[in-house]
Amino acid sequence: MSIPVKYSAIKQAITPKTDCNRYLLTFVTALVLFTLWLGRSSVSEADSEQLSLDLVDIPQVVLDKDAELARARNRNCSYWDCFNVYRCGQRATGGSPKGGGLWAEEQQERISIYVYPLKEYIDGDSGAQAFQLTKEFYGILKTIVDSPYYTANPNEACLFVPTLDTLNQNRIDVNLVGKALALLPYWENGENHILFNFIAGSTPDYNTVLDVNTDRAMILGSGFDTWTYRPGFDLVMPMYSSILDHYRPKGGELGSERKFLLVSSQLNIFQRQYRIMQELTYDYPNDILLLQRCPTSTVKAEDSLESSRGSMEDSIGTEELLKTIKDIRCNFPQGNEYEYPNVLEAGQFCLVARGVRLSQPTLMDALATGCIPVIMADNLVLPFVDILDWDLFSMRIYENSLHSIIATLKAVSKEKIRELRAHGAYIYDRYFSSLEKIVLTTLDQLNDRIFPHLSKTYKHWNVARTQRSTQNPLFLPLIAPKSQGFTAVILTYDRIESLFILIQKLATVPSLQKILVIWNNQKKAPPHPSLFPKIGKPLKVIQTAANKLSNRFYPYEEIETEAILTIDDDIVMLTADELDFGYEVWREFPDRIVGFPSRTHVWDNSTNRWRYESEWTNQISMVLTGAAFHHKYWSYMYTNAMPGNIKEWVDEHMNCEDIAMNFLVANVTNKPPIKVAPRKKFKCPECTNNEMLSADLNHMMERSACINRFADIYGTMPLQTVEFRADPVLFKDNFPEKLKRFNDIGSL
Numbered sequence: 001m002s003i004p005v006k007y008s009a010i011k012q013a014i015t016p017k018t019d020c021n022r023y024l025l026t027f028v029t030a031l032v033l034f035t036l037w038l039g040r041s042s043v044s045e046a047d048s049e050q051l052s053l054d055l056v057d058i059p060q061v062v063l064d065k066d067a068e069l070a071r072a073r074n075r076n077c078s079y080w081d082c083f084n085v086y087r088c089g090q091r092a093t094g095g096s097p098k099g100g101g102l103w104a105e106e107q108q109e110r111i112s113i114y115v116y117p118l119k120e121y122i123d124g125d126s127g128a129q130a131f132q133l134t135k136e137f138y139g140i141l142k143t144i145v146d147s148p149y150y151t152a153n154p155n156e157a158c159l160f161v162p163t164l165d166t167l168n169q170n171r172i173d174v175n176l177v178g179k180a181l182a183l184l185p186y187w188e189n190g191e192n193h194i195l196f197n198f199i200a201g202s203t204p205d206y207n208t209v210l211d212v213n214t215d216r217a218m219i220l221g222s223g224f225d226t227w228t229y230r231p232g233f234d235l236v237m238p239m240y241s242s243i244l245d246h247y248r249p250k251g252g253e254l255g256s257e258r259k260f261l262l263v264s265s266q267l268n269i270f271q272r273q274y275r276i277m278q279e280l281t282y283d284y285p286n287d288i289l290l291l292q293r294c295p296t297s298t299v300k301a302e303d304s305l306e307s308s309r310g311s312m313e314d315s316i317g318t319e320e321l322l323k324t325i326k327d328i329r330c331n332f333p334q335g336n337e338y339e340y341p342n343v344l345e346a347g348q349f350c351l352v353a354r355g356v357r358l359s360q361p362t363l364m365d366a367l368a369t370g371c372i373p374v375i376m377a378d379n380l381v382l383p384f385v386d387i388l389d390w391d392l393f394s395m396r397i398y399e400n401s402l403h404s405i406i407a408t409l410k411a412v413s414k415e416k417i418r419e420l421r422a423h424g425a426y427i428y429d430r431y432f433s434s435l436e437k438i439v440l441t442t443l444d445q446l447n448d449r450i451f452p453h454l455s456k457t458y459k460h461w462n463v464a465r466t467q468r469s470t471q472n473p474l475f476l477p478l479i480a481p482k483s484q485g486f487t488a489v490i491l492t493y494d495r496i497e498s499l500f501i502l503i504q505k506l507a508t509v510p511s512l513q514k515i516l517v518i519w520n521n522q523k524k525a526p527p528h529p530s531l532f533p534k535i536g537k538p539l540k541v542i543q544t545a546a547n548k549l550s551n552r553f554y555p556y557e558e559i560e561t562e563a564i565l566t567i568d569d570d571i572v573m574l575t576a577d578e579l580d581f582g583y584e585v586w587r588e589f590p591d592r593i594v595g596f597p598s599r600t601h602v603w604d605n606s607t608n609r610w611r612y613e614s615e616w617t618n619q620i621s622m623v624l625t626g627a628a629f630h631h632k633y634w635s636y637m638y639t640n641a642m643p644g645n646i647k648e649w650v651d652e653h654m655n656c657e658d659i660a661m662n663f664l665v666a667n668v669t670n671k672p673p674i675k676v677a678p679r680k681k682f683k684c685p686e687c688t689n690n691e692m693l694s695a696d697l698n699h700m701m702e703r704s705a706c707i708n709r710f711a712d713i714y715g716t717m718p719l720q721t722v723e724f725r726a727d728p729v730l731f732k733d734n735f736p737e738k739l740k741r742f743n744d745i746g747s748l
Helices: 005-014 019-047 135-146 174-182 271-283 342-346 362-368 399-410 414-432 435-450 458-462 496-506 549-553 576-588 632-640 646-653 657-669 699-714
Strands: 060-063 113-115 120-123 159-161 194-197 218-221 260-264 288-293 327-332 337-340 347-353 372-376 486-492 512-519 539-543 563-568 598-604 609-613 627-631 674-676
Touching: 060 174, 113 135, 120 174, 135 435, 159 194, 260 342, 260 399, 271 288, 271 399, 288 337, 288 342, 337 342, 342 347, 347 362, 347 399, 362 372, 362 414, 372 399, 372 414, 414 435, 486 496, 486 549, 496 512, 549 632, 549 646, 549 657, 563 576, 563 632, 576 627, 576 674, 609 699, 627 632, 627 657, 632 657, 646 657, 646 699, 657 699
Parallel strands: 060 120, 113 159, 194 218, 260 288, 260 347, 347 372, 486 512, 486 563, 512 539
Antiparallel strands: 288 327, 327 337, 563 627, 598 609
């Protein structure tokens, strides 16, 4: 292909004709690159300067009335379009966190945060100081600078923190803040900037987000509702309660009884809700402590501290005032005086209601005093919601359910109350007990978001290292990893034809990882490997030394997945969709038996014995392991830790291994199994009745005898009865098949 004349001339001009020219060009290129590197290095060194938090000799910046404003807050910002992740590729070189941070020393990659130098901004119109630096904001800046995330070099920074105190919107001029943000040298429409805020909005609207032109900046604040919060972009912090810095509660034993079931201490509760609480107080005088402002208050300077609705929201920046006063509240209707927040120690539960602002400092006050928060704010986004499981240490009720709150709380068991209070104490101490811990937790969460491959697990955030998991006895995550898939273990004796059909069907299930064929016939060798169906999944045949039903539960070393599907060789009617859906259900309940054929046990008053029941009823208590998923841990337990002589008895009588497994799991977990999909009949169309174990007329009597024998060995009846079945959400709905994931689900 010929080259056009003008391009040919250019090529000739830049092509060196001699070795000398080539060496000269190489030298010049290296010199240019070295100069550029030297210039960049000198710029970096010039810009890299450790931030001084000394509050003297701070340079002044005059905010002219004609200065440009930052653009309005982008409501649609997300991590994917308003954040430049390419700034965050720096690698750490040593260092360790200070204070209560959760960052681990071994982590080598983390965010770097640049804090702008302190400046004194002057209002160009009045000549007055535009912003005041509060003690809380100074503490935030100091925590960041002392953390391993801080960098003094803006050129290597991932995140930028303006030194503008926006914690309390009541104490700032929103226009001046917008002007100051626009003057920042690295602002760039707010990209990768973070602003801290505890109190957003102002009278009369009380918006749930900072009313400042913040453009693309992330807001790290409290009081978000589901409309203003940008998931995965903003970050929810707790409303900091500075009153606890000056009133240290005495605490109390976690297991101790408390005088009141419910304490309602908020002074800014809505009138409608307050009237409901008054009515409940008349009905339950010994269960509720309803506090209000005292008619003749002993609180000095109260109006300076609280708004007209009595919130403590303006406590940000009022430290000196708080040191000189006591917060005294009176109960309704007696009028007895109580000192707040110490009074919260008298309650098992503390009401945290929607007030003049959506977020309330009462939430942190309750956790600090060991009082279980009962959160009644429907659209409130809770602090650190992306990492903390609030169900473990709080309760939440709908706002329209306030009238039934006492009945709801009385139904909570003492054991559950102890768990909630103990976990609340742990969470508060770890994340909320100081401003430093709040900030470090915030930075750790940002780091997890930006480097998800290094992020911490649910267990790390929510479960103490010395604490036993409350999720399930296997210490498993809430949802098992989908990528692992399951291993199918087929117990067979001599039914070759149905075995091959089953293998071919299993091979079409997307989540299948491996098939193990347990050949239980010692008198006959299994078919040659060349005769087995050709499938795209690994398959191995294991010939056992003895014909035992327990062989299906042996923890074979070939099982590498956590999930095991035990299935009989004649269960050929299940579809790929049913099996895949069954595995998805098991992922959500990894400590249970999840399967298809279900049975129940009933008490026979005529014989005073348990009876095995296979009729189609509205209750189940067992899922037969002829087609069921279970965690491989249960195979280990069945083989090595089965109580009494149950395992030996099952092997001797060649029956009831599935009932034994259901007893084992129910006894440990105290939970029922889960039946999947509506299919009722599990028959082998290729087999005659004489070949089927269930064809024996004495089968039902033997199964009933097994249940009674096992119950005697356990000393109790561990089987739990449940009226529950898991079906795909859309499998019965009249939707196009392309909208459904599991279309081929069998009927009754």
